[in-house]
Amino acid sequence: MPSPEHNAIEEVRSLVGEYEQFLSGKAEGTMDAYLRTVRHLIGWVAQRPGNEGQFQPPQLTQTTVELYLAHLEQEGFSINHRARVKSTISNFAQFLIEEEGLLRRNPTRGIELPILPPHAPRELSGEQRSILRSLVEQEGDPRGAALFALGYWAGCRVSEISWLQMVHTHVGPQEGWLHVGYKGSKWRDIHLLDQACKPLYAYLQATGDTERTYVFLSQRSERLTEEAIHYWFRKLKARATKVQQEVIQDITFHDLRQDFGERARKAGWSLEEVANYLGYVTG
Template sequence: MNVVPYQRPKGILEEYEKSLAGKSEKTVDAYMRALRQFTTWIADRPGNGGLFRPEQLTKTAIEMYLALLQSEGYSVSHLARVKSAVGSFARWLMEEKEILRRNPIRGVEIPAQPLLAPRQLSPDQRYILRSLVERDGNPRSEALFALGYWAGCRVSDVSWLQIKNTNIGPKVGWLSVGYKGNKMRDIDLLNQARSPLYKYIQHGGRDPDSPYVFTSQRADRLTEAGIHHWFRTLKSMATKDEWELILDITFHDLRHDFAHRAREAGWTLEEIAYYLGHVTKKGMPAIQTTIRYTQASREQIKEKLKQIKG
């Protein structure tokens, strides 16, 4: 968003922040960041002269701001958090300051997210996640992330991966994966996936007595819930600015993004379907499932329009 530097409306946000003293530090920080961005956007609207005044907090402003966030790729859950923060601020302006006569949040609907919308990460999101893994420097983290990001593996593929099904060496590597639905498949690995996996198996401190590749201190394998917990912990290392871009990304989104990048690299839908394990009971590629993963976005079509020549 292109916005002017925020100008404080006579300390009104600072007053409101003090009223949140009973909430957790994380909640207060999330609310205030959302409100500062929202009020800055209002201040930048025509006729406002770079200033925010509480009476400018209207239903129209909220609806247009949420629509803007959606167009920029923010998730429905992020929009819901913004709506909650603005609604709380508006109630305070009504009940404590008696500036507003009614809460403008009433009747505001969050724009619906398209059904089966694919999750394609932005270059910034990819940069942040890959940087977090590198900053973490943990061999297990590097291997877990690599199998999602560079091999498009499911959480179950990773959690149930057994040593006997890994064929990893210093220069070549492939896996037999497919715990879900008991549909095993052999996949070759990019060096970006093979190398960290080989490093982890050789020097990552896994339990050598476990038949599973990824182990934990509590069990002989790292569970699906354990992988999700690891991914949340990895994201918690982000700075505040980084967190805004990656807070709602899941491990499964890495798989979706891999499918997009494979499609951009020229893979056919059949090839992507096989690699991701989208196959029917008869072993044929389940193209309809893969199409959901590689669904084109409006922004992609918009860029392609520029390539049409007369």
């Protein structure tokens, strides 16, 4: 006879499966992100004191969600990431209310996150650039060097790097180009600068599996997720000395892309050239 713990696990698995069906109208990437967030949330709630390692929908209270978002902040996740998580939890709660009847109130209602003021594109200082580049070099990891190069030397979005496919990657030791883009961004062909081409080519040579779908590999899935790239960048910064960390602590991977645009402008690119290269132009 199955134990109560086994039954609880099966109930959660079934609930997540039904939620996946509820999301079936959304884009594949959005579905994946929602499901990862919900699974992480469920696991975190189950480990809260008094929950005995099990998740029950009524545990999803406003206080619980506030504590979870505070936990993410302590882990170093940005306000934008937490806003996306809150939106996902709200969607999951509506599913529990409308489809399952397991929740009476949306726990995200009344939770306010700080609003980020509009800001100009970020330009890194010479010291910040030097520290980040030296950290990548010290790490000595081909994958990390390629990730950094595509952000810093090619201005690619995290999603574009995560979903970059082998068939869209054309690089040699001296030159190369990529066909990049992802759902919400403009697809485009970009010629890689030498500083971006060499690390990417070295990584491809080190991995060797040319038949795989995605360029950046992960031990847990067929591609390196957006969350994993942000996690890698946080770990990279954590390798810095205390003095260096004070200089680079608030830099995000997205800032590498913005800094590339600023450096390109100073190198003589027109606004239109920068916009085309970074995929800002519509049409």
